[in-house]
Amino acid sequence: MNILVCISHVPDTTAKINFTADGSALDPSGVQFVINPYDEFGLTKALHIKEAQGATITVLNVGGPETEPTLRKALAIGADQAVRINATPTDAITVAKSIKNHIQANAYDLIICGQESIDYNGQEVPAMVAAFLDLPFVNACVGLDINGGSATAKAEIDGGHASYSCSLPMVVGGKKGLVEEKDLRIPNMRGIMTARTKPLAVEEAEGGGHTAAVSFAKPAAKSAVKLVPADQVNELVRLLHEESKSI
Amino acid sequence: MIVVFVESWNNQFKKASFEAVSYARSWANTAGCGVRAITSASAENASQLAQYGADEIATLELAQTGAGIGAQLAGLVGDAQGVVVAGTAMGKIIAPTLAALTSGALSTNTTGTPKSTSPVVVERGAFSSKGIETISLNSGLPIISFVPNAIGIKEEAGAGVMTSVEASGADKLTTNDVSVASGKVALPEAEIVVSAGRGLKGPENWGMIEELADVLGAATACSKPVSDIGWRPHSEHVGQTGIQVNPNLYIAVGISGAIQHLAGVSASKTIVAINTDPEAPFFKAADYGIVGDAFEVVPQLIEELRAFKAAN
Ligand SMILES: Cc1cc2nc3c(=O)[nH]c(=O)nc-3n(C[C@H](O)[C@H](O)[C@H](O)COP(=O)(O)OP(=O)(O)OC[C@H]3O[C@@H](n4cnc5c(N)ncnc54)[C@H](O)[C@@H]3O)c2cc1C
Numbered sequence: 001m002n003i004l005v006c007i008s009h010v011p012d013t014t015a016k017i018n019f020t021a022d023g024s025a026l027d028p029s030g031v032q033f034v035i036n037p038y039d040e041f042g043l044t045k046a047l048h049i050k051e052a053q054g055a056t057i058t059v060l061n062v063g064g065p066e067t068e069p070t071l072r073k074a075l076a077i078g079a080d081q082a083v084r085i086n087a088t089p090t091d092a093i094t095v096a097k098s099i100k101n102h103i104q105a106n107a108y109d110l111i112i113c114g115q116e117s118i119d120y121n122g123q124e125v126p127a128m129v130a131a132f133l134d135l136p137f138v139n140a141c142v143g144l145d146i147n148g149g150s151a152t153a154k155a156e157i158d159g160g161h162a163s164y165s166c167s168l169p170m171v172v173g174g175k176k177g178l179v180e181e182k183d184l185r186i187p188n189m190r191g192i193m194t195a196r197t198k199p200l201a202v203e204e205a206e207g208g209g210h211t212a213a214v215s216f217a218k219p220a221a222k223s224a225v226k227l228v229p230a231d232q233v234n235e236l237v238r239l240l241h242e243e244s245k246s247i
Numbered sequence: 248m249i250v251v252f253v254e255s256w257n258n259q260f261k262k263a264s265f266e267a268v269s270y271a272r273s274w275a276n277t278a279g280c281g282v283r284a285i286t287s288a289s290a291e292n293a294s295q296l297a298q299y300g301a302d303e304i305a306t307l308e309l310a311q312t313g314a315g316i317g318a319q320l321a322g323l324v325g326d327a328q329g330v331v332v333a334g335t336a337m338g339k340i341i342a343p344t345l346a347a348l349t350s351g352a353l354s355t356n357t358t359g360t361p362k363s364t365s366p367v368v369v370e371r372g373a374f375s376s377k378g379i380e381t382i383s384l385n386s387g388l389p390i391i392s393f394v395p396n397a398i399g400i401k402e403e404a405g406a407g408v409m410t411s412v413e414a415s416g417a418d419k420l421t422t423n424d425v426s427v428a429s430g431k432v433a434l435p436e437a438e439i440v441v442s443a444g445r446g447l448k449g450p451e452n453w454g455m456i457e458e459l460a461d462v463l464g465a466a467t468a469c470s471k472p473v474s475d476i477g478w479r480p481h482s483e484h485v486g487q488t489g490i491q492v493n494p495n496l497y498i499a500v501g502i503s504g505a506i507q508h509l510a511g512v513s514a515s516k517t518i519v520a521i522n523t524d525p526e527a528p529f530f531k532a533a534d535y536g537i538v539g540d541a542f543e544v545v546p547q548l549i550e551e552l553r554a555f556k557a558a559n
Contacts, residue, residue: 131347160427230539
């Protein structure tokens with residue numbers, strides 16, 4: 001079984017986000033980059049499948065050379081090989097086309113993406129990859145069972161859950177629940193050592209782009225909190241009605 | 248034409264469905280064109296979409312999954328100047344599927360209506376609400392998926408001409424089972440969210456949170472550790488790695504206000520924090536706060552709100 005896990009390289013969740021002085025891009029100075037948290041669940045799921053039935057796990061990132069430490073970390077966690085598609089990932093549809101090209105040139109049975117990257121919050125790439133390849137797609141996937149050439153998947157939908165079946169190959173947009181948080185793998189010393197010699201290939205990207213970021217800004221700062229004494233809860237209700245008009 | 252996909256479930260519209268028509272109307276007014284609504288609701292039910300600005304209302308049989316619907320819509324948007332989809336769980340699948348199949352230009356997580364229309368320029372949330380991106384949809388069919396509650400529902404009469412169309416394409420997934428809690432407000436489109444954290448000490452104490460949500464007609468949510476330890480279902484986990492919400496009112500009870508939590512809720516219009524610790528970071532992000540014990544404050548708040556509701 002060949003599994004592709006798409007990995008996004010994103011600012012750590014505790015990062016303070018600043019933009020360059022001209023507002024054209026993220027200012028990466030002082031920001032630590034990590035494996036996108038949604039993708040960590042997908043990577044661990046792939047390892048579980050590998051341990052249960054055998055598989056080769058390829059991790060893929062569309063990004064510049066600065067993302068290679070993130071791919072090495074995924075190798076250290078247990079992936080077998082890595083692919084970096086060399087591009088600045090500014091437009092989801094172009095990223096998805098690059099991933100599609102890679103998948104067409106290689107035979108994968110299962111493609112696992114994270115539901116969302118926590119940087120640009122697009123939730124676009126996984127569905128696009130599936131659409132380009134005409135493959136079944138399950139988003140917000142919180143459970144996945146592979147049985148031979150088919151799969152059953154559990155997904156979060158608004159207000160509940162759905163269960164689906166399909167044949168492989170398929171594309172998954174995963175999140176917590178795909179595996180439990182406590183089961184997430186972190187690299188150990190042996191993993192870090194072997195990761196250094198695992199293959200990391202660099203491939204060409206699809207060019208072009210349909211959208212462009214014009215500018216970035218930070219949201220307006222909030223004014224100071226209005227504290228209401230704990231024994232005057234009625235005052236809070238009044239403020240919510242008369243001042244903020246929330247109720 | 249601006250084409251808007253109007254989601255319905257068992258012939259029931261969601262709030263975000265009407266908001267999608269309002270969004271399309273607003274865009275069409277700026278672009279100087281009409282609005283065509285596409286929905287699988289019955290013609291009888293769909294006719295009400297004229298109230299929100301639909302000039303044409305096309306009803307049809309649709310697939311069951313987002314990817315199936317996205318593929319069907321790709322065959323129906325030929326002459327459109329733009330497409331609007333609400334960013335519900337299903338809309339988040341439909342919009343990128345449609346963008347891929349039509350080679351369109353997509354903005355998701357969009358927080359406002361277009362600032363200009365050629366090219367279409369809109370604002371969207373990025374970096375989990377820590378940033379606002381202005382994005383330009385340069386080449387291909389412009390497709391906008393907006394955050395529910397971003398603009399609200401506005402009434403504006405459209406011509407409301409009913410048509411029926413047919414779509415080709417089918418689901419690639421077999422749906423085995425769907426379970427949706429009835430009578431509960433869905434979190435992503437809730438106008439009010441009552442959320443609680445580890446300060447509540449245990450799952451047995453959520454009764455007052457549900458009661459507070461009931462009085463307000465709110466959805467319930469929780470912090471990540473609360474869902475990790477199984478006090479509440481994962482589907483209630485809000486924050487950077489959970490559901491992102493932007494209700495009119497977010498009430499946080501016994502939640503410290505960690506940066507990852509705030510990232511998913513700070514777009515809320517008004518935030519109330521209730522916490523015993525005056526140093527809790529949530530007070531820096533809140534509009535109103537009560538430094539106090541949830542077990543005393545929440546029951547009082549329920550009582551006061553009941554009195555308020557009875558009087559108003
Ligand atoms: C990669 C990553 C991603 C994360 N993503 C998320 C996310 O998406 N969402 C999220 O929520 N967290 C997320 N976290 C976790 C986050 O860092 C915090 O640990 C978490 O939000 C804290 O939850 P809490 O506020 O419920 O608990 P605590 O931090 O334990 O806070 C409990 C609060 O309750 C107060 N309290 C105690 N007793 C009472 C009482 N009787 N009445 C009133 N108040 C009381 C305390 O003063 C305290 O402020 C993430 C962390 C990481 C590392």
